[in-house]
Amino acid sequence: MKKYIIASILLLLFFSPTIYWHLKPETSIDITVIDKTVPSADYREHLGLFWVLTNYKATKPSGGNYAIEEDYFGYDPKLGEPMNSYNINRKVDLIYIADTYGVYTDDIDGNKKGTRSAKIYGGMEENEWQAILRSKGANTTLIAEYNSFAAPTAEEPRSLMEEILGVEWSGWSGRYFDDLTSKEIPAWLIASYEDQYHQKWAFTGGGLALVHYSDQVVIIGEEDIEGKVSFSWTDKGQKKFPKASSSEYPYWFDILTPKDSALVYAAYDIHLSKEGKEVLKQAGIPASFPAVIHQPENKTYYFAGDYADFTKDNLMKWERSDFFMTIFSNDSSKFFWKSYVPLMRGILDEVKSDNTK
Template identity: 30%
Template sequence: MKYLGRKIVFFLIILIPFWSFLVWFFYPKTELPGLILDKTVLESSGVEHRSFNWITTNRKFVKPDGSQYEISEDYYGFFPVNRPEYVVKDLTVFNNADLDSMARDMEYVYYTDAYGVYTNEWVYGRDINERSRLVYGGLSEQSYKLFEKMFRNRKLTLTEFNNLASPTPLQLRFKMQRLLELDFTGWTGRYYHSLDTLLNPDIPGWMRRLHRYYYKKPFDYPDIPGMVFVHETERIFVLQMDKDVEHELPIINTGEYLIDQYNLPEFIRYPYWFDVCFAKDTNDVFSTYKIHTTERGDSIMASHHLPNEFPAIIGDHQEHLRWYFCGDWADSPTPFGLSYFKGVQFMRKFFYNNRDDLDRKKFFWEYYEPLVSGLFNDYIDVMDSLEGPRPLPPVHRNYIPYYRRYNIPLPDVDLIASGRVYNPNEVLGSEYKERAYRDSVLQAEREEASRTGYYIGQYGDTVFLTDKEMMELEEQTRYENSMQSRRDSIKRRRLDSVRGVGEFADPYRLIKIDSTYLRGGRIPVNIPLTKAEMKRRAQMKAAAEKAAQNRAEAIVDSMLDSESGASDTEFEEEDPAPQNEELSAGFNSTNNRPKSTRPILDKRYKLGGRLPSNFKAKDFKAPEEIDAMVYQGESPEPKEELPADNLSQENPNTTESQPEETEAPAQEAISENSGPRWHVIIASFPDKAMAEEFVRRKKKSMELLYVAANDTYRVSYANFEDRRSANKEVINLMTSYPDAWVLKVD
């Protein structure tokens, strides 16, 4: 008898999925008409809104006709057919009366993703991690109007990551920001389990190129976890595990209201894309992202005007009807088949790997599903008692937006949507979308014809090519390939010339700092010189070298004539003073002492500054690297910024040698220093007069230091007894002197 009982219990456990499905099948339906907007759909599975459809199916939310919401049909946005063919069902076909009717009849809207679809990933089927031109995407005016009308009618409105960023036009972004009472900073971030591009193919190519452009060095990091932050104005920085962050993943800290109301965990990891937004009203912040940074990581984030904790959920604290999720939360790989089982949430721990940091299914089961289900349950309880309309949120005039607060130029959304390549002859906007589709179809027909000898015509008929047409097509294809290769080569030459890297790097280039850009985070803009300017500078350089050689020979001749008959020993013992301007060239201009009484007759002698013997090109860092090194307490030898008053500075790339001196002068400071001091250096000059003129124009009390090893005069803004105080002063001076660094003087 006891064995029979065990068998019954065993079969009951085995049949649990069956009983769960039966309960779901007979569970009462809830009529809840609504709208899902998703413009980033590359396949019928609808990954970007899959998590939300899982909830509507599991909770038996149905349309007015009683049917369930289908992932591949019941949404507005991009509908893939057969590459490159597609169908768009957009809100742009509705007028104001239609939108009023929709806002009156529907109970919710959920804008999951407006990032869009691009030619590289849809038309050509190439790497989706590469930048390419926009085919379809971005919020439209009708999308905003519907969201606004739903808000006014006190309906449930939800949206999340990548509905405010490109390619949504700026004017619609500003409207949505006021409606959501938030401020989008333009920063997005993501966690990567490995920063090594060879081991982690998820790091996109455009991110690596942006890193090379911004820092003048490749995206070369070890095989360690980290986070990458990217700004829409093409700035980037990387936080590395142990060096910059103590915990490799962003942590979502949830407030008391959501914990008590929906039983959400207080802390949970989030391993995917997120954006940085600020709430205009702090009462609207229901949870936050926490980046557990080190002291160095805090400094890096502070240099880009970012805190290490920022909102994750921004909602309507008054009525709890408007919500913005600061991440790509609806994108989840959770199996959709589990939505047909009632009570499957109690078995959720069997459906994810808690030890895998990259497993986003845990975030869905433990956070997203109970949160969204709870929001809909609360709305269903009160939706019959809500009465509209209600006014728009206040303007918050005392709040200064991020872009205006730090004087950041607004991004060019059209350039971003066109692949970040500027071409004045390119057609942008809606006209370009039509042309992109037409060109993609022609390209597909041409590829099909070159492979099979026929293609499907405009009206569905099969068009066969003759032998002559095949030959012409092959010749045209070869010609276009060669022309494209030539254009790519020319473009690569130009980029290498402008950026000063690669095989075709231009040695004559001027680096200028754009002072209208963000204070404290400026991007070096490389301006190539014209051929005429290069020729003129080469001629001036040759003439200066010739004149210097002539002066040196004249000095030697005059000295030999005046000392004729004297022995080498007598010559060395004499220490004559300069008698004319020509002879003064042989004396040190710093202290009016002769460099050497014995002339040096080396034919390689050239006048000018020389580099120290231990100089290496890699010792000169970019401004961004200097900042990062200063946070570590190092004192680099940076590239000095050209001052605004056109004072020339020493060239760190000079490779010309000076005559060998009989003995190297000791390091000399213009001002007297007692004991070792840490000086904050803001500028460096090859000549004392230039340095004094720089200090005079700044009209501040500064100190001049002469560094004999580099033969330079450096301007000290202040000096301290310890390095920590000097580093703090460097951080305070980043706005005015972004290239400042710390130098120890004994």
């Protein structure tokens, strides 16, 4: 009998996180998600966001959970065409622009080589941006993240977006790669480097790749970079999101300057040798720049990275699953669990609070 009691207690402890999640009340939040970069049915560019929404128990005003396959505006990989043309005639609680880069012909076949090809669909259009603003009320929170400014978005809608988001885009994007010889390096990046410097791509080990929208490329090899790109909360950011932690950031980012009225809640830092710093200086690129920017007056956030890009949907329906996943996560997923999830939970708490006012 004693063994059965002990076994029952252990089972209860093991399943208590999911039991608690099912007992937790739902929170109705009217959310609009825009993701134009959905070439395949993994939905990875907004999967991370939907993980948070499910775990938070955010539900649609009409009832039911947000479905990753249908509750967004963008490209439908199953139909092979755009879906849900953005034309909302009501004020919503939260607008999240996950990615506007788009879908290209080679993407349909997986584009394992990372080549550039003809655009099928993508970029933020001016009329779409105006429609977004029409659905943004005084209490609506607007979040945009990388890639919202780069090609194929044209200069005019980009300028309109910059004004509302309180940022100025530099035109530079970048990423740290663990291995500059791996298949993760896009073919277009190697081709641009070789065209610019008239020499073969011969990098080994880890390194930082920086690309300007004009196709200018800067590569800093492992001999001049100390560690990866770090993501750190500022004092204001830590106060705003006390449950979020700093971490290494493993994906693509863009470099922006905040406007006077904007607040920087987190920043990226690249730790370089003297020679590495000089390379950045010659290109006009800072070694430290904003990661999370908040414009309080317009209730907007800009995430200067691929934050919602995620590849797993495990433990959605476990309370405090982000805590457990932080312990067992690898280097590529720690940012998601330690930084992004608590950041989004904090913003959802803020949206929830606004709804009760």
